[in-house]
Amino acid sequence: MAKPEEVTDNEWDTEVLGSDKPVLVDFWAPWCGPCRMVAPLVDELAVEYDGKVKFVKLNTDDNVQTASRYGIRSIPTIMVFKGGQAVDQLIGFRPKNQLKQSLEKALS
């Protein structure tokens, strides 16, 4: 349960925009080194915020539509959505406390 799920272009509207909880999205690709550093942090946060925030990952190689819809031009990028709206975007590797701050902002 408390593990980030992969979402696709097709699932985006229901899984992310339609979520009743805030959603953290980890935009990543298999060739991106720093993305592999972000992944374990997102996994940890998914446990800590279980039930409060939904965690998903989007592979930008396989889901070009969504990546270009949000102008993703650099990964890792973390976005936070609330009520279907993007409320935060963090480009590049960020330490865990910065990701946490972003989630706290979305929850307040």
Next chain:
Amino acid sequence: MADNREYDIVIIGGGPAGLAAGLYGARGRRKTVLIEKGVVGGQIALTELVENYPGIPQVNGFDLAQTMLQQAESYGMETEYTEVRSLAQRDGKWLVETEAGDFLAKAVILTAGAEYNKLGVPGEERLTGKGVSYCATCDAAFFKDQEAVVVGGGDAAVEEGLFTTRYVSKATLVHRRDELRASAILQERAFADPKLTFAWNTVVTEIVGDEQVQSVRLKNVATGEETSMDVSAVFIFIGQHPNTDFLGELVPKDPGGHIVVDEWMATPLPGLYAAGDVRQNSARQVASSVGDGVTAAIAADHYVSAKFHESAGQKAETAATG
């Protein structure tokens, strides 16, 4: 202080120099912690291919760094992901203040590495992550069949320029001089790449775009002619500066901010060492940084023995004082 964590050796920065120092510190059975503020590996974590590390013909930079980390941790090195705020001498030891509390160290090895320079032109900061990038390996795939400029003339610029042409339809390497500084083998590859063209004696004066990069303004420094070029991406590789600002006036630095050390990587302050890209006259290679880190760790080990466990005059001290 209750939250003081005491170590023999604290290493600040998790690039190749820090990871190598950590391996030697831990194998010397010194209580060793490596403090890293971001991604372990430093600059090589963003490098697609390292092919000049002796003994390993080709390896992904991130994978190489992870292997070094696991190797050091397998001997007991600890890793702490936080940012160092300050460093100060405290009763013959070193107090390392971080976002995650204080550390007390008998010896400190500075391996904070270097960061890429920015161009400092209008539009650069606003469009970072929106077409402006300092890592082609990370971002080039987002510009498939589009056009890009790559700024710089050294190894990094040429290497990353060659990487971008896997994706973009055309890349223009913009360089302020009329020849490259990059190593000969990279130059050969660059001139042979049909998708790579060159704008010599040229600088970028502005990066233009609303939500995304749309064009760059270029100026030929020889003729003064100004032009505009439509591109979706600007990859910038114009050298680097050492991450030594947090040290303030603590330790002697050269005008470029590099820490002055002796041949044992020792600064003039007792128990303080610097290795890799933060030090003066570094060759700035993975292999040389690894060598620096090893040297610093051995010197620090001898210093700790001499100062905290053994009487002065033993052979260890010769090494520590160089």
